[in-house]
Amino acid sequence: MKLDDALARTIYERAALCRAFEEESFRQVQKGNIKFPVYLSAGQEYAPATVSAWLERRGLAERQIFIQHRGHSTYLAFGGDLDKLVLELLGDERGCAFGMGGSASIQSVEAGIYGHDGLMGSHGPIAVGMCYANRKPTLCFTGDAAAEEDYFLAAIGWASTKGLPILFVVEDNNLSILTEKKVRRNWEMDKVARGMEMAAFDLEDDPEQILARIDGALERPMLLNVRTHRLFWHAGAGIESTDIFDRHKAFGARVGADWAAGVNERSRKTVEEAWARNLRLCAK
Ligand SMILES: Cc1ncc(C[n+]2csc(CCOP(=O)(O)OP(=O)(O)O)c2C)c(N)n1
Numbered sequence: 001m002k003l004d005d006a007l008a009r010t011i012y013e014r015a016a017l018c019r020a021f022e023e024e025s026f027r028q029v030q031k032g033n034i035k036f037p038v039y040l041s042a043g044q045e046y047a048p049a050t051v052s053a054w055l056e057r058r059g060l061a062e063r064q065i066f067i068q069h070r071g072h073s074t075y076l077a078f079g080g081d082l083d084k085l086v087l088e089l090l091g092d093e094r095g096c097a098f099g100m101g102g103s104a105s106i107q108s109v110e111a112g113i114y115g116h117d118g119l120m121g122s123h124g125p126i127a128v129g130m131c132y133a134n135r136k137p138t139l140c141f142t143g144d145a146a147a148e149e150d151y152f153l154a155a156i157g158w159a160s161t162k163g164l165p166i167l168f169v170v171e172d173n174n175l176s177i178l179t180e181k182k183v184r185r186n187w188e189m190d191k192v193a194r195g196m197e198m199a200a201f202d203l204e205d206d207p208e209q210i211l212a213r214i215d216g217a218l219e220r221p222m223l224l225n226v227r228t229h230r231l232f233w234h235a236g237a238g239i240e241s242t243d244i245f246d247r248h249k250a251f252g253a254r255v256g257a258d259w260a261a262g263v264n265e266r267s268r269k270t271v272e273e274a275w276a277r278n279l280r281l282c283a284k
């Protein structure tokens with residue numbers, strides 16, 4: 001699929017909401033309003049924003065999505081309710097996981113998003129098993145470390161063998177907490193998947209690159225290894241370096257700086273209002 005102006009703007013708007021959410025969550029962690037570990041996905045918005053916009057453009061409404069702990073952006077990009085996410089981070093029973101999932105195990109029954117149990121990579125075989133059983137188009141978002149787990153690799157093999165309509169999106173931030181990929185392995189996920197006879201590509205988190213490869217996904221098994229850049233700490237509110245590439249800044253030029261600034265401002269307001277509203281609700 002080609003990246004036209006309308007699609008670029010949809011992707012940008014989606015990513016802007018996710019970024020605003022993570023920046024506000026960062027502040028809420030610092031204020032002490034969130035009482036458990038929070039896994040911020042700032043810097044990783046463009047895989048879910050692009051894949052969800054592509055799905056919509058294709059008119060594919062029926063799908064199921066499996067995510068892991070760094071999932072706020074995936075949840076929001078695929079239509080998870082903003083207020084319920086805030087309430088979840090406040091540990092409230094009106095939250096998307098009834099206040100019991102925290103940041104790591106968010107879900108949305110309404111948006112068809114299944115949450116994670118915390119065992120890295122467990123959602124790989126679960127996603128494949130579900131897809132094998134009901135043959136629904138299935139998206140499985142995973143980290144570069146979770147995808148290394150033996151059971152995850154075996155699940156990729158089964159999806160390929162059975163020709164399942166599943167798309168694995170590896171959000172490859174090069175890190176497992178703080179351990180870089182080169183310390184953990186000498187191979188790449190796209191090569192493993194190709195070795196298992198699956199269409200697989202290694203890409204930057206650039207919407208143009210993702211859209212150039214994604215056509216045919218959810219008709220046959222596919223894996224996209226998308227290189228992302230985690231801006232904040234593994235968990236909690238902190239910054240390791242101010243020198244990290246930021247796709248959101250880079251993509252702002254594609255949609256026009258003035259228009260982008262307006263979108264960011266509106267997203268910031270939307271998110272701030274949602275936090276204020278739900279903090280008031282929980283204080284009652
Ligand atoms: C089986 C298992 N091993 C280790 C852990 C501890 N752990 C939690 S998150 C994490 C790193 C996950 O890295 P990745 O999948 O790349 O996701 P990222 O945090 O980079 O988004 C680890 C090792 C765990 N939860 N489960």
Ligand SMILES: [Mg+2]
Binds near residue numbers: 175176177
């Ligand atoms: Mg990682």
